[in-house]
Amino acid sequence: xxxxxxxxxxxxxxxxxxxxxxxxxxxxxxxxxxxxxxxxxxxxxxxxxxxxxxxxxxxxxxxxxxxxxxxxxxxxxxxxxxxxxxxxxxxxxxxxxxxxxxxxxxxxxxxxxxxxxxxxxxxxxxxxxxxxxxxxxxxxxxxxxxxxxxxxxxxxxxxxxxxxxxxxxxxxxxxxxxxxxxxxxxxxxxxxxxxxxxxxxxxxxxxxxxxxxxxxxxxxxxxxxxxxxxxxxxxxxxxxxxxxxxxxxxxxxxxxxxxxxxxxxxxxxxxxxxxxxx
Amino acid sequence: xxxxxxxxxxxxxxxxxxxxxxxxxxxxxxxxxxxxxxxxxxxxxxxxxxxxxxxxxxxxxxxxxxxxxxxxxxxxxxxxxxxxxxxxxxxxxxxxxxxxxxxxxxxxxxxxxxxxxxxxxxxxxxxxxxxxxxxxxxxxxxxxxxxxxxxxxxxxxxxxxxxxxxxxxxxxxxxxxxxxxxxxxxxxxxxxxxxxxxxxxxxxxxxxxxxxxxxxxxxxxxxxxxxxxxxxxxxxxxxxxxxxxxxxxxxxxxxxxxxxxxxxxxxxxxxxxxxxxx
Numbered sequence: 001x002x003x004x005x006x007x008x009x010x011x012x013x014x015x016x017x018x019x020x021x022x023x024x025x026x027x028x029x030x031x032x033x034x035x036x037x038x039x040x041x042x043x044x045x046x047x048x049x050x051x052x053x054x055x056x057x058x059x060x061x062x063x064x065x066x067x068x069x070x071x072x073x074x075x076x077x078x079x080x081x082x083x084x085x086x087x088x089x090x091x092x093x094x095x096x097x098x099x100x101x102x103x104x105x106x107x108x109x110x111x112x113x114x115x116x117x118x119x120x121x122x123x124x125x126x127x128x129x130x131x132x133x134x135x136x137x138x139x140x141x142x143x144x145x146x147x148x149x150x151x152x153x154x155x156x157x158x159x160x161x162x163x164x165x166x167x168x169x170x171x172x173x174x175x176x177x178x179x180x181x182x183x184x185x186x187x188x189x190x191x192x193x194x195x196x197x198x199x200x201x202x203x204x205x206x207x208x209x210x211x212x213x214x215x216x217x218x219x220x221x222x223x224x225x226x227x228x229x230x231x232x233x234x235x236x237x238x239x240x241x242x243x244x245x246x247x248x249x250x251x252x253x254x255x256x257x258x259x260x261x262x263x264x265x266x267x268x269x270x271x272x273x274x275x276x277x278x
Numbered sequence: 279x280x281x282x283x284x285x286x287x288x289x290x291x292x293x294x295x296x297x298x299x300x301x302x303x304x305x306x307x308x309x310x311x312x313x314x315x316x317x318x319x320x321x322x323x324x325x326x327x328x329x330x331x332x333x334x335x336x337x338x339x340x341x342x343x344x345x346x347x348x349x350x351x352x353x354x355x356x357x358x359x360x361x362x363x364x365x366x367x368x369x370x371x372x373x374x375x376x377x378x379x380x381x382x383x384x385x386x387x388x389x390x391x392x393x394x395x396x397x398x399x400x401x402x403x404x405x406x407x408x409x410x411x412x413x414x415x416x417x418x419x420x421x422x423x424x425x426x427x428x429x430x431x432x433x434x435x436x437x438x439x440x441x442x443x444x445x446x447x448x449x450x451x452x453x454x455x456x457x458x459x460x461x462x463x464x465x466x467x468x469x470x471x472x473x474x475x476x477x478x479x480x481x482x483x484x485x486x487x488x489x490x491x492x493x494x495x496x497x498x499x500x501x502x503x504x505x506x507x508x509x510x511x512x513x514x515x516x517x518x519x520x521x522x523x524x525x526x527x528x529x530x531x532x533x534x535x536x537x538x539x540x541x542x543x544x545x546x547x548x549x550x551x552x553x554x555x556x
Contacts, residue, residue, distance in 0.1 A: 043371060044373045094322075096401045102534070104393075105396075105407050107343055107411075179386060184532060188532050194523045245380075246473040253472050
């Protein structure tokens with residue numbers, strides 16, 4: 001499948017395991033050939049209604065203190081839809097995304113705010129791949145915490161007792177969607193320890209900011225006006241001339257990805273790129 | 279919150295947005311203070327029943343060809359529970375995890391098989407954080423594709439027409455839970471392009487392998503016998519002596535994470551570690 005593959009039919013998605021079940025029946029595993037016995041078919045995409053990004057920003061921020069970054073961003077969107085729409089959203093336990101905390105159980109891989117917001121997007125839009133791609137591009141290029149998230153905290157607009165800090169926190173551009181990279185960058189740039197209350201609060205504000213922007217994209221998607229606006233950096237575009245998903249191993253297509261190359265690779269590191277790289 | 283924080287009560291989780299709603303009502307946003315109006319509370323954890331890891335391995339493998347890695351691993355577990363248990367699993371659209379493809383919309387961050395399997399774990403177990411941590415440790419240290427996944431393909435056990443390749447594929451130890459790192463490693467070690475059908479098939483077999491191991495862990499969890507057995511490498515343990523989540527910035531606690539350090543960091547790269555690092 002190509003990187004931009006999105007060819008599954010809605011019916012194919014709706015039936016979920018239907019195709020697999022039929023296939024396996026042929027193979028003799030003896031499972032039912034349809035989901036009829038379950039008496040219910042999951043609704044997909046679930047019926048999104050437009051949400052207020054500023055309400056969602058607050059909910060994502062607060063949601064961090066209920067279950068950290070990933071669950072927080074997911075709860076801000078899906079929890080709002082549970083209240084506003086009810087079923088079928090009310091059948092989704094918010095804890096399905098609880099594992100994403102700290103870049104997945106503290107491994108600091110994918111930023112949990114991105115992970116949680118992306119799951120919400122995938123739940124409600126057939127355009128999930130393009131919207132999530134745009135979310136990641138925006139995230140890597142935008143200073144966080146946003147002025148709006150900082151202002152909410154400074155102005156004590158709500159639930160003051162939930163806050164770890166009521167001061168404006170200095171912003172950094174994450175550069176990377178990886179928790180390890182962007183937490184380290186922010187901490188080093190501003191002199192905060194990774195276990196400080198300021199770092200937690202920074203991630204809480206980011207949970208709100210990411211959920212809010214996801215809602216902006218979903219609202220546009222619902223209006224039929226969603227269009228990608230963010231671009232890859234010159235570096236990523238340059239490296240991807242050769243180092244992209246493709247068929248030609250000898251031309252450098254033994255890798256794939258969209259993250260900023262220089263966050264990990266450096267010409268000085270023979271092991272990674274090689275000093276004689278053209 | 280500490281890295282190992284898991285102090286939310288089950289009631290707190292079950293009510294989901296309840297706490298938020300109450301807080302916001304105080305703040306004057308005017309949303310209801312309970313979810314009673316929705317008429318339904320999400321079930322969590324959902325009622326897991328023990329699954330056969332070998333059936334799940336096949337379903338994960340096949341599921342890759344229905345919607346790639348993340349959706350494939352998730353569908354192998356949650357789709358099986360939809361068939362075996364029915365409600366409440368049947369209310370979960372498998373496509374909630376479709377965004378995770380290619381390490382999230384092709385960004386090659388977190389391996390989609392891990393992401394999808396972890397969401398399934400988070401859906402059914404209060405021990406999600408410990409189980410997911412164990413899944414990542416195992417994943418980074420285990421050669422993939424497994425002999426079992428290779429044998430399934432070579433022996434044409436089922437659905438031959440779905441396979442991109444019926445040969446045994448050479449294994450590599452991923453080292454990293456990041457798609458970009460471990461796909462590059464496997465491709466370079468074995469001479470396959472990232473857009474080759476062999477690379478796709480490798481990821482399909484991994485989707486099955488990861489879903490199967492997740493089920494082994496969940497089965498043990500259900501029996502009350504789950505116990506972590508995998509350890510961090512000496513390198514990670516060593517670097518984390520200083521470079522861990524903590525309060526002391528000057529001692530190196532401006533970062534956090536559990537991934538192998540040397541996949542990106544090298545003493546030769548002044549920018550990343552510094553040539554005078556002790």
